Amino acid sequence: MTALASAAAAQSPADLKPTPPVPVPSGPAAMASETPAAPASTLTKADVDSWLDGYMPYALQTGDIAGAVVVVVKDGQILTERGFGYADVKEKKPVDPAGTLFRPGSISKLFTWTAVMQQVQAGKLDLDRDVNDYLDFKIPPAFGKPITLRHIMTHTPGFEETAKYLLLNDPKLAKPLDQAMKRWVPTRIYAPGQIPAYSNYGASLAGYIVQRVSGEPFAQYIQNHIFAPLGMRHSSFVQPLPPDLAAGMSKGYALASGDPQPFEIIDLSPAGALSATGADMAQFMIAHLAHGGPLLDKATAEQMYANVNTPIPNLPSMGLGFYHEDRNGRRIVGHGGDTDVFHSDLHLFIDDGVGLYLSFNSAGREAAAHVLREHIFVDFTDRYFPQAKPLLPTAPTAKEHARAMAGHYVSSRGSETNFMRLVGLLGEAQVVANEDGTISVSALLNAARVPKRWREVGPWLWQDTEGKEHLAAVVKDGKVAMFSIGGFAPIFEFVPAPGNLDAGWIIPVAVAALAVLALTALSWPIVALVRRRYGYNPGITGRALVLHRATRAAAWGILVFILGWTMMLAAINQGVDALDGRLDIWMRLMQLVLLAVIAGTVASLWNAYDIATRAGRRPWGIVWAVLVALSLVFLVWLAINVKLLTPTLDF
Incomplete structure (x- = not known):
């Protein structure tokens, strides 16, 4: 992947300007070229409730979403907290914003980042120190630069993506945080600070560092230093949930019309293991809207909201953990979060004292929850903070x-x-x-x-x-x-x-190669049956016969290989819990098939040479033998290129 040097220098905590607005043309072209803003609606409980009542029930029904919670806070108070739909469809149990727990997914990271900044404030952590100084294992060296917490909090440590054990349904497969972190350290594919590449491993590394320097297990640290001070009595990072909270946990659904899914275990817990009610999330928003509230002092909190890294000019910046979503001239920071079945967003209008949190317990038809949460944020901003465009x-x-x-x-x-x-x-x-x-x-x-x-x-x-x-x-x-x-x-x-890795040419060539090999594989038994029916003997014997059969076997092998991977990808697409190790044996089996195909590919090249140099061969036979050999070579190269043949199964 192309490496790019695009990190912006960290800004001073006092530099609290929003992301620069889109440049507006000047001169005659700009005259009378503005869409006037609609009058701002008054941000009151009555108005928000009326707006949501006209928005949510129909959206949930048409999107096949079981339930949702929406919370708005303003000026240090809960303005409104609403539950829509069901926490349990079969039992017709309604969503209760004060008592129903949802899984906010990666919004959990905001608690991890807040914990990091508490330790920075306490003098136990330095944002610009090599994280290896805080660990009992080593992040391997790369690019001649160490990783720092500032890199991690801006998603620029350079780690490649991780997926194995990301979500689990079987609690027995879960590991303690220290073991989960040491199981596999993902490869660094970018220099630190070079390019944003969102990293669950990086966020969990930060949580593990908090655990080590505080001397408290991560989940207990969050309980003692964030939940307790804020009165968040219905929130936990513990998995599975303690019995007193499990009773309030919403079911999760792919579709409201389908069956509920098991409680999802997030092995890298600091990256996404939170369970919480909407009312509890309101307290977290209120604390940050108070510039840290009881959690952080104002200067430390403001470091989190400042523009720390602006990868692309004229687009929002990254803070320390929070990312900017600035719109309509407002400074807005927040975070989204997804598990397989829960989908959530949190938005803080930092200078307006307003927070919006929403979470859905279903993905919905055609990922309706993703579309809905995006539109709610945009429409909320335009309704209560309009700006002429x-x-x-x-x-x-x-x-x-x-x-x-x-x-x-x-x-x-x-x-x-x-x-x-x-x-x-x-x-x-x-x-x-x-x-x-x-x-x-x-x-x-x-x-x-x-x-x-x-x-x-x-x-x-x-x-x-x-x-x-x-x-x-x-x-x-x-x-x-x-x-x-x-x-x-x-x-x-x-x-x-x-x-x-350019699909523009790779996919068409792969399809053509696959077509050639499918015809070759299917023609083998058909031709054999025809020859047997009519008693035809082509006269192929010895080495030529062995090469002929090996080539056809390789064609069948590549079809089996592609079918195997198609089935595995389909299983993963149904739910990333399939990446809990259950597919390892099938991946190894497909690697053995690929090794056999490689041997057959060598035979196909030999076969093409043998046919081309044998006297009396028809041109079409030579052309087809060469096409088959080249098709096998290409697909074997592609399989190796996309890392389907690896010594380990870490990913």
């Missing part, structure tokens, strides 16, 4: 820059040493230059699940056609080095796919 003219460079953007991109949040590299290839984002000068990105969809169109409104700056989001690119030496959108920019970027 400039109608920026299309940049004169639109078509030129659209052509420059066109291509395939991989997420910086990826892997280089394991099969997750294949997942990156299959999930690449394709940027298309449209005839009207706009661009579309296959991975960025609107509510109708159709790629959004983006119009360039400034140098390398695009706005979606709804005017609610921005996309920007970093260009170096005339080439696009990376791009992202406002919602992603602080934590991961899209970077150009390298040639050996």
